[in-house]
Structures are given as structure tokens and as C-alpha cells.
Amino acid sequence: MKIVVTGSLGHISRPLTQELIQQGHTVIVVSSKAERKPEIEALGAKAAIGTMEDMDFLSVTFQGADIVYAMEALHAGSFHNHDLDFVAANTKLGSNYKQAIEQAGVKRVVHLSSIGAHMAHGNGILAFHYQVENIIRQLPDDVSIKFMRPVGFYYNMFAFIPVIKTQGAIIQNYGGDEKEPWVSPLDIARVIAEEMERPFDGREIRYIASDEVSPNEVAAILGEAIGKPDLRWKVISDEQFLNGLLNTGMNPKTSKGLMEMNAVRRGGVLYEDYYRNQPALGHVKLKDFAKDFAKVYNA
Template sequence: MSKVYVIGATGGVGNQLVKILLSRGVQTTVLVRDPSKAAGLFGESELLTVIQGDYNDNDTFKQSIVGHERLFILVTDFVNMPAIKINYAKLAYAAGVKQIVHLSSGSVSGPWRQSHIATAHYRSESAIFDLPERGSYVALRPTSFFSNHFFGDNMTIKYKNSIFGSADPDTKIPWISPTDIAELAANVLTEPTEKHGDMVYDMTTFKLSGKERAELLSRVLGKEINYVQIPVEAEYEVWSEKAHMPHILAYAFADADYSHFNVNRALSIVLHRQPETLEAWVEINKDKF
């Protein structure tokens, strides 16, 4: 089985991806700033190689990518994202990597200049796709992560029995489980390269309004949760001051337009199971609410 190299291994999706790969017996290499964090997450395994480095450490990546056929890229630096991802892709393909799986964003499926998030991911995707003599390139485009509830909803549910947002209570917002993202990435990285080729997988499994989400949370948590509509300025303040996001991200979240997202009915084909529901995810994470 091909060796897999993972960039972004200690975040929510990357963490789950590495654990899935190890559970499948895949030789996995992770590039991390803090090896002790990787040790805490993954423990000891003969299948795991931990490389200390960061986005600017080209020499370390050049040396450690040799011998790998697959690369997973997840980058959270939205300011420098395109340059970082394109650099990794060039070095990887030059070293003989046959497949790159890139965690992009569902925003790329809409207007590319609609927000900084869309622009950063679009520029990354288009540049990697246009690289000469490259190997396979698969883009995963998820929408709102279930784990976005940890940006503040978990605390307002716990202490105010409410969730807040500037969208109309009946406006439907797209959602996807981080577990589904990680599992789809693992499937693509372990199945024949030819099967997935240069696929793009849009990833929205549910669209729920604020009102519907409050009703769902009420059922699972066993207490009444309300959706409270707030001014968009207040939502921006939540993202910037409570979630500590820079302006370019806080504004993008506050100004998000979800009208062009559709539920992707066929995800079960590549997941090899039905997608995780928000109910199931909240049940697993009940203690955090």
C-alpha cells in the first residue's frame, strides 16, 4: 500500500484522517510543528513517522516527501494559503508523488471572488490543477463543519439555551461532518489513483435553517434551545472577538451566501456508508454542550 504524507495532521480533520490511515495499516508520515502534540494524539506506532517542520521549511519537506506516492494538504493560513499549497504541490510532484488530495472549500463552487475564503481556495486549486506534468489531483470541497458549533454555539447553548446568527430563521445553511471529510480523504488516499483521477467532491450532506437546527439540538440535548436572530454586526463581533478570527475570515463568515450550495446525494458512494447526521454528531459530543 502507498505511503501517505499528511500536512495538517493535528487539526480536527487531519487528526481523524491520520487515525483512520493507521487503523488501515497505512504507512503514514506527518509534518508537524510540535512532535509532542502528535505523540499525544497518535501515540506510538511502527506505521507513523513524525517530521518536525513548518510551512517555510522547504528542505525538511523535500527530504521527507521522497518515497511517498500520496499527499494530503490541509493549510489553515488563509493569508498565505495559495503560495503554501502551490509550493508543497510542486515539490511533491517533483519528488514523484502520484496523487495529491487537497482539502479545499465548498465556497470554490460559487463565485470565486465572493469572499477571501473562496479566493484563497480558488487560487490554490486552479494553480495546482494547471501545474505541468503533475500527477492526480483530487479536491475535497466541504461546507460548514459540524465542529463549527465549537466556535461559540456550545457555550451559548450551555449558558443561554440559544444559538445565535444573523441569517433569517428559515434560511438553510449547508453542513458536513468532519469525520466524513476525513474518511473520504482516507478512501481516496488508499484506493487506486486511477479511480479518483482529478475528481472534485463537493461535500454538503444536510441543509438546515437556524430554526431547524435549534429543534434538532433541543431533541438531542433534552432541553429547549432557541435560535435568536442578531444583527450582522453582532455576528461579525462574535467571529472576530469570541472566535478570534482575523477580519478577512470574520467578515466572510458574517457575509456568507449559502444559496448556491446543494446537498450532494452521491457521497455515500465514495464514503461506502451513509453520511453522519448532525444528530449523531451532537450525541457523541453531548458533554461539550
């Protein structure tokens, strides 16, 4: 099959591209950076250089594709851009995808959504996933769509490192012993490749997770990996957490969205639909990721 993969050679798109090429598919990787072209071609894929903001470019790139894998991804530093509305900008990318897919006549789409996409409000920065899913659902009925909803990414834990080093703890506005799901990009890529081989039938949703651990267990596992067995997960108020983000220079609206996203994790509200449609867990466990965490921590 001819498959278009967006997301350049990111955490998910790289292993996904490698998997699809191994399966014998023709893969076109969309990247905004021309310097990525040699690396993309070295994997055996074709490079399409352009931006997700350019709907005409997307439409041309999608022409003749058997499947399009679509994900929204803003450039690094977006959280600190005070001129950017993070939710609105991602929602616009979803609208571009919808128009380009329709213009190109693509009939099978795999869309990377997220945990929290079932919530119309109260999910903070995850709101754009709800909005984009609804935009893409407006495609004609003969377009089959698989919405992939991964949970929190392990690599988001790298953001804990500066605070661990300066304050000796993981500090968030939620915590405790209630388990929550986490996921490795490798398991996401594996599931997406698997779904591309399966029949497409209307509109489907699949959650993706690798492990289920509590915040306190996260602290214990990461602490053991970095040689700090006494590492603790400290819970602070929403206001304190928000002020901490603002003090880093983060966009105020984005900061509020992150605070709200964490707040809805308390009591498992964010995960209610996940547990109604609980998936089989993937291969990469938190203890596996902890080895990578330790390497970054000690670098």
C-alpha cells in the same frame, strides 16, 4: 503505499491516519509539534516534524510518496492575530505545497479544499480555497489531483456555546428553514481514504457531506440535546454580526470574511455547485453530533 498526511493529528488527519494504517499503508504524518511524535508513532505511523511554511522540509518529506494528502491549517488563535492576513497566509501554504510536490516528483495528490472553492469572489474567508485550488492545478499534467470539498464542519457549532449560555439563542446573520449541508470529520476521513484506493485520473472534485438540515432544525436538535427544547436560531444583520465578532477581539479582515461567508449562505448561493454535484450523504448525522455537543456544553 507510502502516504504523507498533513494536518498532524487533527480532526480529520487522526482518523484518516488510523484508517490508512488499518489498510496496511505506510503513513508519514506531518506535525509542527515535536511533542506529537510519540502519539503519532503509537498509531503506527512515522512522524515528520516541521512546518508547512518550510517548503524545503515539505519537499524532503514528500520524497518517494505514492500519495500526498495536503491541507492548509493555521495555528489555533489565528482568527485573533491582528498581524495575520488569514487568506493570504493560507494561500501561501498552498503555494508551498505546489512547489514541494513538484520538486519531490509526487504524481498523486489529494487536496482538502472546501465548499465555496468554485467561487472566485463573494465567498468571504473561503476565498483562499479558490486560490489554492488554482495554484495546485498548475502542477504538471502528469500529476493527478483529487480536490475534496467538504461542507461546513459540525464542530464549528461549538462556537455557538458561549452565546447560547449568555443569550439563550444561536445568533447568526443567516437562518431560517432552508436546508444546508453539514459534515463530520469522520466522514471526511472515510471518503478521503476511499478515494486513495480508487484510480487517479486527471483532476477530479468530490463534495463531502453528512447531513442536510436547516438552521431552525439545528437549533431544535441541539436544544433537545442540551435540555433546552425552546432554543431558537436568531437572525441578525450583517453589521450586527460583524460588530459582535469585532467585540471579541477578532482580526477585522478575518471578521469581515466570516460575515461575508455566512451572508452567501443565504438563499443557498454558497451551495449552488454542491447541489449540481450532490454527493451521497455520510454516516454521522447531526443527531449523532448533538451528543458530543451536549458533552462539551455541559462540561
